[in-house]
Amino acid sequence: xxxxxxxxxxxxxxxxxxxxxxxxxxxxxxxxxxxxxxxxxxxxxxxxxxxxxxxxxxxxxxxxxxxxxxxxxxxxxxxxxxxxxxxxxxxxxxxxxxxxxxxxxxxxxxxxxxxxxxxxxxxxxxxxxxxxxxxxxxxxxxxxxxxxxxxxxxxxxxxxxxxxxxxxxxxxxxxxxxxxxxxxxxxxxxxxxxxxxxxxxxxxxxxxxxxxxxxxxxxxxxxxxxxxxxxxxxxxxxxxxxxxxxxxxxxxxxxxxxxxxxxxxxxxxxxxxxxxxxxxxxxxxxxxxxxxxxxxxxxxxxxxxxxxxxxxxxxxxxxxxxxxxxxxxxxxxxxxxxxxxxxxxxxxxxxxxxxxxxxxxxxxxxxxxxxxxxxxxxxxxxxxxxxxxxxxxxxxxxxxxxxxxxxxxxxxxxxxxxxxxxxxxxxxxxxxxxxxxxxxxxxxxxxxxxxxxxxxxxxxxxxxxxxxxxxxxxxxxxxxxxxxxxxxxxxxxxxxxxxxxxxxxxxxxxxxxxxxxxxxxxxxxxxxxxxxxxxxxxxxxxxxxxxxxxxxxxxxxxxxxxxxxxxxxxxxxxxxxxxxxxxxxxxxxxxxxxxxxxxxxxxxxxxxxxxxxxxxxxxxxxxxxx
Numbered sequence: 001x002x003x004x005x006x007x008x009x010x011x012x013x014x015x016x017x018x019x020x021x022x023x024x025x026x027x028x029x030x031x032x033x034x035x036x037x038x039x040x041x042x043x044x045x046x047x048x049x050x051x052x053x054x055x056x057x058x059x060x061x062x063x064x065x066x067x068x069x070x071x072x073x074x075x076x077x078x079x080x081x082x083x084x085x086x087x088x089x090x091x092x093x094x095x096x097x098x099x100x101x102x103x104x105x106x107x108x109x110x111x112x113x114x115x116x117x118x119x120x121x122x123x124x125x126x127x128x129x130x131x132x133x134x135x136x137x138x139x140x141x142x143x144x145x146x147x148x149x150x151x152x153x154x155x156x157x158x159x160x161x162x163x164x165x166x167x168x169x170x171x172x173x174x175x176x177x178x179x180x181x182x183x184x185x186x187x188x189x190x191x192x193x194x195x196x197x198x199x200x201x202x203x204x205x206x207x208x209x210x211x212x213x214x215x216x217x218x219x220x221x222x223x224x225x226x227x228x229x230x231x232x233x234x235x236x237x238x239x240x241x242x243x244x245x246x247x248x249x250x251x252x253x254x255x256x257x258x259x260x261x262x263x264x265x266x267x268x269x270x271x272x273x274x275x276x277x278x279x280x281x282x283x284x285x286x287x288x289x290x291x292x293x294x295x296x297x298x299x300x301x302x303x304x305x306x307x308x309x310x311x312x313x314x315x316x317x318x319x320x321x322x323x324x325x326x327x328x329x330x331x332x333x334x335x336x337x338x339x340x341x342x343x344x345x346x347x348x349x350x351x352x353x354x355x356x357x358x359x360x361x362x363x364x365x366x367x368x369x370x371x372x373x374x375x376x377x378x379x380x381x382x383x384x385x386x387x388x389x390x391x392x393x394x395x396x397x398x399x400x401x402x403x404x405x406x407x408x409x410x411x412x413x414x415x416x417x418x419x420x421x422x423x424x425x426x427x428x429x430x431x432x433x434x435x436x437x438x439x440x441x442x443x444x445x446x447x448x449x450x451x452x453x454x455x456x457x458x459x460x461x462x463x464x465x466x467x468x469x470x471x472x473x474x475x476x477x478x479x480x481x482x483x484x485x486x487x488x489x490x491x492x493x494x495x496x497x498x499x500x501x502x503x504x505x506x507x508x509x510x511x512x513x514x515x516x517x518x519x520x521x522x523x524x525x526x527x528x529x530x531x532x533x534x535x536x537x538x539x540x541x542x543x544x545x546x547x548x549x550x551x552x553x554x555x556x557x558x559x560x561x562x563x564x565x566x567x568x569x570x571x572x573x574x575x576x577x578x579x580x581x582x583x584x585x586x587x588x589x590x591x592x593x594x595x596x597x598x599x600x601x602x603x604x605x606x607x608x609x610x611x612x613x614x615x616x617x618x619x620x621x622x623x624x625x626x
Contacts, residue, residue: 014495015269017382021278022119030281032379034116034325037491052487053109056480060105063473064098072465086460093451094462100440100447107320107433108484115322115491118379123277125158130249130256130341131273132164133264134241141173143265143389148183150267155274162256166241186245188233194244196229231352238334239350239360246349260338266386267295268336275383276338286364286376287332287339290383291317294390297496301597306392309400310494311506312513318491320434321380327426330380331434332361335388343367343376351415355407359415362431366422375424382493394594395548401513405438405520406528412439413524442521445514449559452580455573456566467575512590515551544594556587 024030038049070076074087081087131151135144144165151163163183167174170189178185188194233247234240249255258277262268276288294310296303324330332339334357343364344350353359364376391397412435420428454460463470489503497503546553563580566572 010495011269011384011387014384014493015271015275017384017493018117018120018275020120021122024121024281029283030121032279032282032285032328032377033119035119037115037117037322038112049112049487052480052484053112056484057102057105057109059473059477059480060102063470063477064102066473067463067465067470068095068098072463074461074464077464083458083460086454086458087462090451090454090460090462093447093454097444097447097451100444103433103436103440105481107436108315108481108488110429110433111319111323112484112488114326115319116325117322118279118325118381120275120381120383121278121281123159123274124281127159127257127277127280128255129156129159129161129258129260129273129277130164131161131260131268132166132242132245133262133266134166134238135168135174135264136236136238137169139264141171141177144174145177145181147262147264147267148178148181150269151262152181152183153270154268154272155270157274159273159277161273164245166245168236168241186248188241188244188248191244194233194240194247195235196231196233196240197235232349234352237352237356239352239356243349246344256341258338259341259344261334262336262386263334263388266335266388268386269384272336272385273338275381275385279379279381280338280340282377284369284372284374284377285340286343286369286378287337287361288379288381289321289330289333289337290335290381290385291321291493292333292335293317293384293387293494293496295387295496296389296392297494303392304593304597305394305397306390308505308509309390309397311497311503312509314492314494314497314503314506315485315488318382318493319488322382322491324378324430324434325380327424327430328375328377328379329365329423329427329430330361330378332357332364332378336386346370353407353415354403354410358407359411362411362415362419365427365431366419375427382491384493384495393542393548394544394590398513398516398548398551401516402520405442405517406524408435408438409521409524411435438517439521441510441514442517445518448579448583449555452559452576452583453562455576456562456571456580459566459569459571461573471575508589512586514586515555519551543597546591549591549594552587552590556584556591559584559587 019035022033038046073091074081075084075091078084078087131154133144133147133151148163148165154161163181165174165178165183165185167185167187168189170187175185177183232240232243258280260273260276276290279285279288292313294306296306297310298307321330321333337357347360347363347367350356351359351363361378365378368375391400416435420431423431451462485507486502489501492501492503559580563577563584566580567577
């Protein structure tokens with residue numbers, strides 16, 4: 001176990017990654033200043049950053065250009081082929097995959113070049129601050145206690161801080177705990193106005209029409225559509241809980257300047273407010289967010305999933321969010337943040353969405369500061385100001401990733417086309433590239449499967465060209481992309497991952513989630529309503545059941561069937577077999593990794609039982625001899 005003193009110094013360093021407090025300007029109004037994370041007096045260092053980023057994008061574009069020259073298309077070389085349609089489908093799939101590869105590379109290179117840290121300043125005094133966390137039913141009370149106890153220790157020189165617990169259950173034990181900790185308590189349980197039900201007008205209209213015809217012996221009368229419940233107070237939702245609390249404090253004539261908050265599993269550091277509030281000296285700053293870090297990271301097998309989840313988020317936390325500072329539009333992340341209450345009032349509160357934080361940030365960035373008529377800004381600080389608890393079994397990780405992906409698809413479906421035009425050009429580009437990740441990952445998966453099955457079932461192909469040349473160039477693309485990823489790992493904000501680690505586990509985790517992302521995309525397209533599901537905490541003593549891997553196993557069965565059919569029919573090009581093999585690895589790796597721990601536990605249990613039985617036999621033999 002790590003020495004508490006060393007741990008304290010370790011966290012002190014990571015909670016001040018943005019650097020020391022800077023002096024305020026003597027003249028003029030304060031505006032948040034930034035520093036490029038690649039800024040250096042070393043000429044070669046600056047040059048290498050540009051070489052590796054621009055070189056990566058250029059290599060990907062050059063590879064795509066050479067690969068898809070029309071003279072290489074089999075449909076132009078064999079226009080009369082009976083496989084023309086299948087060949088064309090293969091070409092479309094491969095071309096789309098290359099477009100997605102370019103899009104992801106643009107995101108990585110742009111983020112690398114634009115990543116900035118804000119220059120911190122000391123906070124204003126005399127602020128009225130609400131520090132709030134929400135508790136969903138089923139979350140452990142001891143976890144809530146730990147968060148609230150830490151919140152009570154947050155330093156707030158010159159400002160008043162009220163710590164709030166927003167509960168959904170009106171639990172007497174929680175009320176007693178809040179009294180003991182001197183924490184304010186709110187629950188919307190039993191108040192219909194703040195717990196609006198789901199809206200299903202089609203079903204309700206059908207029922208009413210049926211009853212009306214039955215009662216009136218077939219007389220048809222048009223029944224008006226029922227009023228839609230207020231989605232801002234949706235029951236069993238985080239945004240509904242917060243908005244109900246906002247309505248409550250307004251009714252009690254309680255007002256705050258700033259709402260600071262963490263998820264219930266996030267334990268804040270003592271300098272939480274000190275490192276966030278200074279940026280609000282800029283009157284156009286709407287909110288400030290920090291990175292999401294998991295405290296249950298560990299080297300042992302039982303912590304494998306949480307370790308992969310931590311590593312998977314490293315590029316987003318260390319590079320993409322920092323790049324948002326260039327357009328002052330980092331994404332709102334609900335794990336740890338501070339936001340102006342007046343801004344929430346302006347946009348009518350937290351937005352009704354399964355990923356309410358992302359939707360709320362988008363609503364803020366498409367609004368203006370009424371006092372200055374400037375666009376609202378957001379700031380991302382790399383300072384690690386809270387340590388949370390991530391998923392530590394595969395089923396929980398799949399549920400979390402499905403919800404995040406579904407929330408993004410739902411945002412594309414309902415929000416983006418309505419509000420995107422209100423963003424500044426730079427913010428629009430940042431949001432587009434950021435929101436494109438889940439759709440690209442989902443479509444990459446299904447296109448990879450479709451192209452593979454098309455070849456295995458028909459023998460169709462898209463390109464006829466000297467493959468040795470393209471393999472060499474493709475390997476160069478892979479090397480450049482990995483080099484860019486590893487280069488950005490130097491700015492990893494995780495206090496747990498080993499210094500100098502390459503983050504290979506994170507890349508692997510992102511790849512293994514592809515079937516889950518497509519499942520979420522298909523669900524949204526088919527009209528499945530994404531609902532908020534609490535990520536289970538404290539599950540380290542449990543293991544996955546096989547049902548957790550249903551999505552992956554179904555895809556594995558489809559690919560394996562196609563592979564057997566293709567080999568039996570002579571469709572066995574080495575490159576395609578390797579590609580299908582990689583897809584099968586994606587489908588089966590979580591199953592294998594998920595079953596290692598249960599098997600190990602079963603073996604250990606069997607060993608203990610055998611040792612116990614052996615000791616019992618020895619004791620019995622000794623008793624008989626005596």
